[in-house]
Amino acid sequence: MTVLTHAFTPGPIVASGPVKLTLMAPVARFSLRLRAANIPAVSMAIGVELPITVGERASNGTTEAICLGPDEWMVIAKSDNTDTLVSACADIYASATHSLTEVSAREITVRIEGDRAAELLTIGCPRDIDSIPVGGGCRTVVDGVTVVLWRDEEQSFRMDIWRSFALHVIDLLCRGCKELAAE
């Protein structure tokens, strides 16, 4: 197991066993807020059809969005795409008001994958993991800390955690990996 520090250097955290943990490379992240009427205009601007059901996701390959609330999306973009995204939104702001706030550095992301990845999450997440479909996600709680969980495959998840809470949550996930390995 790699000892992770607040420097958050991307790479493996738990590299073997029934579940692997990997700290993912930074990406550009934006909190996007808008009213329903402006969804089509903003979707066009960012090039992704914003999903309107909480927990649903959409992607165009370079930009990905998850609906976290009735007026809230998290938008993730490849870092070199950031300026395009920002200016595209700025261009339509006058006619389709919204809030696009960069939060790239606010959180880090851990990849959780392996045969028992979903089971690992049950050590800290009160939500029914089975109820999150592949290709969906949710904002939820792990060990009392708010996170955003993306289910990419049956047994592969991404977890976005605010920086200062991340080591606490990752510490729990590491303990869980050990626990599962011992079973």
Add this chain to the structure above:
Amino acid sequence: MSSFRVSGRGRVDHTQPIQFTFDGKKIKGFKGDTVASALLANGIHLMGRSFKYHRPRGAVTAGSEEPNALVGTRRGPGRFEPNTRATVQEIWDGLQVNSQNRYPSLSFDIGAINDKAYMLFSAGFYYKTFMWPKSFWDKVYEPFIRAAAGLGVSPTEPDPDHYASRYLHTDVLIIGAGPAGLAAALSAARAGSRVTLVDENAEAGGSLLSEPSAQIEDMSAWDWVGKTVAELKELGVKLMTRTTAIGYYHQNMVGLCEKLTDHLASPDGETPRERMWRVRAKQVVLAQGALEKPLVFDGNDRPGVMLAGSAQTYLNRYGVRVGDKAVILTSHDSAWYAAFDLADAGTTIAAIVDTRAEPNADLVAEATKRGIRIMAGHTVTGTEGRLRVKSVRVNPVTGSSVGAPEVIGCDCLLMSGGWTPSLHLFSHTKGTLAWDEERQTFLPDHKAEECEIAGAGRGLWGIEAVLNDGAAMGAAAVKSLGKDIAPASYAVANDRPGTGVSHKELPTDLDAGKARAFVDYQNDVTAKDLRLAVREGMRSIEHVKRYTTNGMATDQGKMSNINGLNIASDALGVPQPKVGLTTFRPPYTPTTFGAFCGYHKGSHFEVTRKTPIDSWAEENGAVYEPVSLWRRAWYFPKDGEDMHAAVDRECRATRASVGIFDASTLGKIEVVGPDAVEFMNRMYTNPWTKLAPGRARYGLLLGDDGFIRDDGVIGRLADDRFHVTTTTGGAARVLNMMEDYFQTEWPDLDVWLTSTTEQWATIALNGPNARKVLEPFVEGQDMSDEAFPHMSVAECRVGGFPARLFRISFTGEVGFEVNVPAHAGRALWEMLWEEGQKYDICTYGTETMHVLRAEKGYIIVGQDTDGTVTPLDAGLSWAIGKKKPDFVGKRGLARPDLVAEGRKQLIGLLTEDGKTKLEEGAQIVLDPNQPKPMKMVGHVTSSYHSDAAGRPIAMALLEDGFNRMGETIYIPMADRVIKAEVTGTVFYDPEGARLKL
């Protein structure tokens, strides 16, 4: 092997001998034995001493309801557990077991003197005896009582084990894997539901494990259990053994405690000792069965006196005969079968004493066939034997008259007062109970949760009845999930159905007032105590319970509640349902603190939030203080410096040249949208309309009530975008408050809020050389006083990173706060630190920050305010936009008591001698010679030694403080009275000259 172990019998593994110690003595048992079954196999009944009277006690049950056989178990250093039930703890090689509450030894216990003086120790004894003098209670009586009475000793060493927890979602949770639970699980699983089946025992089967002669679907009961468990696993049922459902909470949330290592000789070290499961079930089936009731008579607590059903369990499940010569005492048919099983295994049954005049004829025939003496219509009025029962006093009962006694020799007395449905978890849900007159017990009535109750738990008796009920309830549970399944129908041969009657204490020919007839074994409560409570005026069962402590032991009255109720109801002369039942509360059985703590201990006790610059502080010797969940660098001592010296140096260096400070923990909220300025106008007291983009302003946030809630500097980045800062501890609260107003009061506003606290690392530079250190790194912003005056904000680049740069000051010196993306925080900090070496830059912590701001009279919300301070009280009326039509707290501020004269106001204090530093929190009086209690007129909120002022300074909230400038007030301390003068709150550079470049 002892003569009590029946060769080849039971579910223990006779090929796997295990050795453990009891009070240092080596004891042999088999794999699968509990401590109690192994001791009984060795002829040992004496396992403990009672709570109050130190009476010798043995196991009275074979399960988790055991009140007597509580022992201490040890597995090396730190792994000691008191009050473990010997009837539950499985044995392993090397297990150390010790008896409790005895000195010097279990068989000779000095504390037993209490027993001789039992007439003194009746109910309410403590309240009556130790009332006077009152002051003696804490120091004399209570410690004495606690030492004399009691259970095991609390462990003193840290627990080296770890504990785990999980969440589980399931369609149907079935609690209890006896016949009802197994059948329910089959129904639910065959219907295709996610099913979880839990049982507190080491294996599934429940009562079937004690009834091997029953034939279910032409299979022996044990084979049926084996086949059923295999099928359930095949169907994907999660079967959890050694798992106790400890509590049933709202909306079908059930807590389970799973024991993982207590039964293992050598746990691997990685496996947690216990795991708490928080289960959310769509449907719950309670299949907890029933608990056998003792009978209440003189001497019913002697070692060797045991429940008949438990004796049957010891025989059939563990292969242990609990004695060579047994007397059976019963009011229920079930004990007859225990007698038959024991007789067939070689125990002499000296007599079956049935309180009923005419027991079931079939049973009588069976007994007669075995040559067992039957004493129908009899009672037991006493037992003899010091450490083990050796004889029983039996009398005939005719009507209300008790005839002459006959003494019958025995080495065990097996009793049954019938069976009480286990309603504990149902009771947790606040489901209501109904009294069943025929069965003389409470049964589940109105349900408060999505649950079904199956089998003996709702008063059914007999394996066939219970199996069929379980199957039906399992089907009922999935039916409400939209799944239809026809419940299986079970036929059982050699079933043992039966009925019984219920009793208060048994009649006696002796003085009932002297009978040691125990109702609650664990708390040593007798029938006499209950009647005394009623005589002394207790009417409600809740009062009787508290006066006598009946049902208040760690077993929560699993065995005593119904007997207690019967006796209280008889004493009161009202029927049982009118007397009522006390409330069961979680946990069902005693649960370790470790299981509740789970992972939250040691370094994982609680989240410790750290800033991106925290690691630099750690490498540079910072001392930390906790601020909400954050740990913040408090000060940076150099060799040999104490806090005072370090803080003085940090203050001096900052005012002399430049100091650098990690302000990353400040809360940050981005307010964006066309209505952002309107939103700000409504939230904060200050006017924002005229604040130009690129400018910053101090903002004050009130509650509805007009009291200060939070403050911070707010920069306007663009017409429709504000960068709001909050206090460190207030970040989440302020965002919630804003969202609350936005969503409920002003949903029409086009504005959105985003927490950016952790997006930015914030570095504060303060001091006359602050600009010089910073300027070389700034791109895209003219740093001159003209282009970037005090209270400015700019988006630019600093050190190559995108930045939000503020020129603001919380020290009174020229100050800047640089926000860069969090991951860049430490890199920029190091650049500035390096550059700052030219100017003797000094890093400072929160303590110096506090001193520097206090020297300028800047408040800290939560330190100088306490939720009752208005802007006027704090001298901040200038921050109120008086022309604004409204803002949160505006109407609150107009309340008469908030505009009244003489409120507590924030003022400065200088001690008269110029040397004494006041204590924060110290109370202030106007006249130190007034009689006590003195009238306190305020308290010190902030107090520091000030290097800049050359003396200690303080701030205080003082009644009518603004009108007391120059007056002397007094601060009485434990050893002296300190005089101080009331001043303004600005102790340094009142003109603000140092803010200029």
